[in-house]
Structure formats: C-alpha cells, structure tokens
Amino acid sequence: MGISLGPNQYGKAEVRMVTVRRDGAVHHLRDLTVSSALRGDLTDTHLTGDNSAVLATDTQKNTVYAFAKQQDVGEIEDFALRLGRHFVGTQEKIRTARITVAEHGWDRIPVDGVPHEHAFSRSGGESRTTTVTVAQDRAWIVSGVDGLVVLKSTGSEFHGFPRDEYTTLAETDDRILATAVTARWRYQGDSGIGWAESHREIRRTMLETFATKHSLSLQQTLYAMGEAVLRARPEVAEVRLSLPNKHHFLVDLSPFGLENPGEVFHAADRPYGLIEGSAIRDEAEEPGPAWTDAVL
Numbered sequence: 001m002g003i004s005l006g007p008n009q010y011g012k013a014e015v016r017m018v019t020v021r022r023d024g025a026v027h028h029l030r031d032l033t034v035s036s037a038l039r040g041d042l043t044d045t046h047l048t049g050d051n052s053a054v055l056a057t058d059t060q061k062n063t064v065y066a067f068a069k070q071q072d073v074g075e076i077e078d079f080a081l082r083l084g085r086h087f088v089g090t091q092e093k094i095r096t097a098r099i100t101v102a103e104h105g106w107d108r109i110p111v112d113g114v115p116h117e118h119a120f121s122r123s124g125g126e127s128r129t130t131t132v133t134v135a136q137d138r139a140w141i142v143s144g145v146d147g148l149v150v151l152k153s154t155g156s157e158f159h160g161f162p163r164d165e166y167t168t169l170a171e172t173d174d175r176i177l178a179t180a181v182t183a184r185w186r187y188q189g190d191s192g193i194g195w196a197e198s199h200r201e202i203r204r205t206m207l208e209t210f211a212t213k214h215s216l217s218l219q220q221t222l223y224a225m226g227e228a229v230l231r232a233r234p235e236v237a238e239v240r241l242s243l244p245n246k247h248h249f250l251v252d253l254s255p256f257g258l259e260n261p262g263e264v265f266h267a268a269d270r271p272y273g274l275i276e277g278s279a280i281r282d283e284a285e286e287p288g289p290a291w292t293d294a295v296l
C-alpha cells in the first residue's frame with residue numbers, strides 16, 4: 001500500500017502584539033494579530049522526526065516581536081513582506097512563507113475635545129487585514145477589511161424571486177439592508193503600492209457604493225461594490241466579498257393596535273443569508289498562490 005505525505009504547512013497562529021512608540025509624551029499604539037505559515041521541503045520531520053529543517057514556531061513568534069522592535073512596523077503589508085522574505089531567505093528548505101496580519105484600530109480618547117496622549121478606545125470591531133505569500137522570486141498580496149458593519153434604512157428592495165410551496169417571504173420595495181463586510185482584494189504586483197492610501201480609498205469606495213447604490217438585492221450591492229473598487233483602483237486585480245444579510249424584521253405591532261410603517265424592527269442574529277461573490281478585472285494576472293489557503 002503506497003502512502004505519501006500530502007500538502008503541509010506549519011507556523012505560529014495569531015501572535016498577539018501591541019506596540020507603543022513613544023514620541024515624548026505622545027504615544028502611538030499599534031495592535032496586531034500576526035500568523036505565519038511556512039511551506040517547503042518538510043518531509044523529514046513528518047516521516048522520521050528529523051527537525052533539522054523546522055524553524056520552530058516559537059522562533060517564528062519571537063521573530064515577529066523582534067522585527068517590531070528593530071524597525072517601525074509601518075504598513076501591515078510591508079511588515080508581512082519583511083517577515084516572509086526573512087523566513088524564505090534564511091531557511092534553505094522553506095520555499096513559501098505566508099504571513100497574515102490583522103490590525104485592530106484604536107482611537108485616542110478625546111478629553112475636553114483634545115485627543116489624549118496615551119489613552120485610547122478600541123475603534124469598533126473592524127480590522128484591516130493582509131495575507132502576503134512570499135516565494136523566492138516574488139510575492140502576492142491580498143489585503144482587506146473584516147467587520148465593517150453598515151446599514152441603510154431605506155433604498156433597498158427585494159422582490160421577483162421564485163415562489164414555491166415553501167416560500168413565505170413577502171416581497172418588499174423598502175427594507176433595511178445591513179451587513180458586516182468581509183472584503184479581500186488582490187493586488188497586481190508586490191511593490192510600488194501605497195498600502196495605506198489604497199486601503200483608505202477602497203474602504204471609502206465600498207462604503208460610498210453601499211450608501212448610494214439603490215439595492216434590488218444584496219447580490220447586486222455586492223457586485224456594485226466590487227466593480228466600483230476595480231474602476232477606481234488600478235492596483236487591484238480582484239475583489240472578493242462575503243456579506244452576511246443581517247435581517248431586520250418589521251415587528252408586528254397590530255396586536256397592540258399600533259401601526260408600524262417601517263419604524264420598529266427585530267434585528268435578528270441568526271440564521272442569516274450569506275452572500276458571497278467577487279469582481280475580477282478581465283486582464284488580471286493569474287492569482288497564483290495568492291488565495292490558496294491552508295492544507296485543510
């Protein structure tokens with residue numbers, strides 16, 4: 001019976017790191033979750049337990065902290081590239097390093113209207129993300145946003161869907177549309193991109209499109225958001241979106257003799273519709289390993 005080792009990778013998942021850069025009395029806070037995953041010629045450790053090619057995950061974790069000390073973290077994409085290039089460049093048997101970084105935002109607490117020097121409050125549940133895949137000769141960068149929660153209280157309809165014996169949903173020409181945007185965008189190339197500006201503008205474009213596009217379905221809104229990003233940002237090859245439909249059901253107040261013309265809603269938690277899709281540029285270069293995730 002022939003059995004062989006299949007695809008594998010290993011690394012340190014979710015290194016939590018907060019850095020404080022002290023600029024006199026003014027402190028600058030960064031809050032990151034960093035994961036590394038290394039791939040390469042790792043047959044020996046799996047088959048015989050020979051660990052001579054296994055850079056310990058503990059070392060990978062330490063490298064994250066040490067790199068943050070040695071050089072300002074900067075943009076998360078640059079930080080991930082530095083780490084990935086280090087692992088591939090220093091470990092002979094490692095061919096690919098995938099570094100994922102999520103940045104959790106903090107705002108300065110205003111005191112008497114003035115942003116405080118060293119006290120912060122967490123900015124919502126949103127995070128900025130990147131996954132950088134580094135090989136010997138190039139890198140692929142997929143950045144994004146998680147937990148960007150948005151709602152519009154009108155400008156959304158849903159009708160014209162098939163009705164079968166199990167359909168109860170009423171058609172509507174005015175509903176709440178709400179979602180928590182998970183977005184990922186794949187960059188063309190791996191250098192010369194202003195990561196911060198790109199992120200800011202992509203986020204702005206998605207928000208503006210959500211707000212202004214009259215929606216006949218969340219699917220239509222999803223595509224409009226992806227398309228708008230590709231039209232506005234030439235550095236992006238492809239946008240993938242995962243949009244939970246956070247249903248808001250009009251509460252029946254008639255038992256109490258009350259009308260409810262779109263004013264009081266039950267914000268349902270689950271189940272939720274999950275609408276996922278992508279927009280891709282016709283001439284986009286092949287994604288290579290940019291998206292391919294784990295072994296499982």
Ligand SMILES: O=c1[nH]c(=O)c2[nH]c(=O)[nH]c2[nH]1
Pocket residue numbers: 158169216217218219245273
């Ligand atoms: O925008 C929507 N898309 C759907 O596919 C769907 N399905 C559903 O029940 N409500 C909605 N809304």
